[in-house]
Amino acid sequence: MRTFGDEDTIFADMDRLNPNTKTYQPETLPERESELDQLHSALRPATMGSTPLNVFVYGPTGQGKTVGISLKTSQLQAFADEKDMDLNVVHVRCKGMDKSYHVMTHLLKSLREKRLGPGEELPSGYQKKTLLAMIIDELEEIGGTVVVILDEIDAIGSNDYILYELPRAEPDGVRLSIIGITNDLQFREGLDADVRSSLGEDEIEFAPYDANQLRDILARRAAGALRDTVVTDPDNPFDSLESDVVADDAIPLASAYAAQDSGDAREAIKLMFRACRFADDAGESTVAAKHVKEAHEYLEQAAVERGIQSLPLQRALALLTVTQATITGTKSPETTDLHDIYQVFCEDLDAAAISERRFRDKLNDLADSGILTKETRGRGQGLGKTNRYELDVKVETVLDNLESDSRLGSFITETLRPRTKS
Numbered sequence: 001m002r003t004f005g006d007e008d009t010i011f012a013d014m015d016r017l018n019p020n021t022k023t024y025q026p027e028t029l030p031e032r033e034s035e036l037d038q039l040h041s042a043l044r045p046a047t048m049g050s051t052p053l054n055v056f057v058y059g060p061t062g063q064g065k066t067v068g069i070s071l072k073t074s075q076l077q078a079f080a081d082e083k084d085m086d087l088n089v090v091h092v093r094c095k096g097m098d099k100s101y102h103v104m105t106h107l108l109k110s111l112r113e114k115r116l117g118p119g120e121e122l123p124s125g126y127q128k129k130t131l132l133a134m135i136i137d138e139l140e141e142i143g144g145t146v147v148v149i150l151d152e153i154d155a156i157g158s159n160d161y162i163l164y165e166l167p168r169a170e171p172d173g174v175r176l177s178i179i180g181i182t183n184d185l186q187f188r189e190g191l192d193a194d195v196r197s198s199l200g201e202d203e204i205e206f207a208p209y210d211a212n213q214l215r216d217i218l219a220r221r222a223a224g225a226l227r228d229t230v231v232t233d234p235d236n237p238f239d240s241l242e243s244d245v246v247a248d249d250a251i252p253l254a255s256a257y258a259a260q261d262s263g264d265a266r267e268a269i270k271l272m273f274r275a276c277r278f279a280d281d282a283g284e285s286t287v288a289a290k291h292v293k294e295a296h297e298y299l300e301q302a303a304v305e306r307g308i309q310s311l312p313l314q315r316a317l318a319l320l321t322v323t324q325a326t327i328t329g330t331k332s333p334e335t336t337d338l339h340d341i342y343q344v345f346c347e348d349l350d351a352a353a354i355s356e357r358r359f360r361d362k363l364n365d366l367a368d369s370g371i372l373t374k375e376t377r378g379r380g381q382g383l384g385k386t387n388r389y390e391l392d393v394k395v396e397t398v399l400d401n402l403e404s405d406s407r408l409g410s411f412i413t414e415t416l417r418p419r420t421k422s
């Protein structure tokens, strides 16, 4: 067994490469200079005793929205504290709150904690209107300038009561600004026109990072995280990176993978972090492209496994039909063949079967998420076309990840698993 403490490591400060925002928050975001300038301009009225503007911030996941807004509002808070101005920032993460009501209870709790300190109970049992009145009262108790950040606000779906009412509330003696953040572009498009115009007095887009920006981000985070690794010119982090630990091609490869996926900085950092940990755990002194490749495969596999584990029942059953066909050696089965297998499975499981057309949609969903491959072929002259499906993952991966599902577990153990052994 390895012993703690006496191992060599390539890390100087591991937290700097940890993508978890609670573990490490960057002090600067040069790639978001222009977006943060726009936010600056919306918040600046607060420094002059006026009301800062409401802002709607949108862009895909992992683009520095949360961290950027947090940097800018902390800067504003520090300024206000220095000048003895009455200003408070309240951050509510709406993820997992599926209604305006939940957002309101959490907002009220956060506002109370701002004033009274941590440990406030989540209010419950109130009517929506009463809750709104309580929020307004609490804002008035706090007074001065209050910036409310509603992060991942798309969680509330179409239930946008809070987004309609809050910007219209006029608490006495309070200069209120609301910053709504979302990574769901459809949510933004689908907002009521009134809500959009009052909440989005200013709208700021965080467009996806390109590969060069990701290279700079990774270079800055690697410097400081890894031993003997420094950036000598902050304006050109990647070009000026000097390192005894990172091979020249490692960061470009990690950035290229992330840029090709979605330009997500969180993914890029996660990939680089994993590559560094692989190298470190193997006792190697250099992080090379091979570690990045290994990390990429590892994370892709982990994502596929999570995807399989969270499949709804009908999609999981559709996947099991292709798995069954693979186990029995049927090459490229057609939808009809798979639907026949599916009906037998449904009988065995005592589950209601869906039509072949809907079943085909489930197979296509699985192909879209990279768990199956789909090929459309002609059946021969005048006979139309047919879709054929194959697993894009190992049989074992499917069985291992669905076996813990309470609806399917014993069916897999008793019916499918034994066939893999024959």
Ligand SMILES: Nc1ncnc2c1ncn2[C@@H]1O[C@H](COP(=O)(O)OP(=O)(O)OP(=O)(O)O)[C@@H](O)[C@H]1O
Pocket: 018, 019, 020, 021, 024, 025, 026, 028, 029, 030, 031, 032, 059, 060, 061, 062, 063, 064, 065, 066, 067, 068, 182, 183, 206, 217, 221, 265, 266, 269
């Ligand atoms: N320009 C940057 N420089 C350094 N790190 C960055 C940069 N942009 C983002 N990050 C890092 O990437 C991760 C994701 O950032 P953040 O949480 O702010 O993204 P987001 O746009 O709010 O994503 P989501 O919509 O999923 O909440 C964090 O670890 C953050 O520190």
